[in-house]
Amino acid sequence: MSQLEDMRLFVATLDTGSFTAAAERLGLSKQFISKRLIALEAQLGVRLLVRTTRHLRATDLGRAYYEQARTILQQVDELEQAMTGANRSPRGRLRITAPMSFGTMHLSPLLPKFLAEFPQVSVELELSDRMVDLLGEGYDLAVRIGELADSSLVARRIAPVQLVLCCSPDYLKGREPPRTLAELAGHDCLLYGHGPHVEWAFGGEERSKVVTGRYRANNGELLRDAAIQGLGITQSPTFIVAPALASGELVTVLDAFRPPPGTVHAVYPQHRQSSMLIHVFVEFLQRSFAAAWHDEG
The missing domain is CATH 3.40.190.10 (Periplasmic binding protein-like II)
Structure with missing residues (x-):
């Protein structure tokens, strides 16, 4: 098994929280996954996981490896999707952050529809009114309202806001x-x-x-x-x-x-511009809000 596949096992284990859950997701035995991750630790020469009878958690090095491995796997998946043609359905996990009220009132009814339309996609949503560091905290996309601070993030207009x-x-x-x-x-x-x-x-x-x-x-x-x-x-x-x-x-x-209308934006890192999953999600939001909201601006 390649190191890339071991990365997938490691990321799936942390995503699900246990060997058992990762095994169920991947259709493998938990003994096989545990053995592969022990081999991965030996190859890297570091301890990635702390294992107890009741809990499984990443070490500090394990968390750093997880963030980098997840980025690499996303890039590999995006490259494969680009090479196999635009007609292929997007897949993968999308980690999103959005303001609390906007999320509860407007993303809440939309995300089940998005997941039903794209069954190979999973979504992790965190609602917070603080300014989240997308790169530092490992988010793929943020929904932001109003004026955007100058940054290296790509911004796509989703809807007007008054x-x-x-x-x-x-x-x-x-x-x-x-x-x-x-x-x-x-x-x-x-x-x-x-x-x-x-x-x-x-x-x-x-x-x-x-x-x-x-x-x-x-x-x-x-x-x-x-x-x-x-x-x-x-x-x-x-x-x-x-x-x-x-x-x-x-x-x-x-x-x-009354101030001029503002804008709801989807923002994401520049290195994710080629992501089919992000483009599909942004277009889904644009389409959904265009149908539901009267464009004031």
């Missing part, structure tokens, strides 16, 4: 809605994030403004729910608040200062 300021009709009872940005100082603002300052983006001459309020959260759905309950004004993308706006639970304010 920010609006909104609050509940109950919040406005007995008080005037803000008509200028300066009047926001007299209102309760619902703040996204936990930094020392929160800035809201606007259109026109004043492109941003620092706002304050008593309630902060790092999740847009929590802020939407707080706004519906009358706690204040929130700035939110329409993909979170559109149903509440349509039902009348929320109303928009300061529409004259």
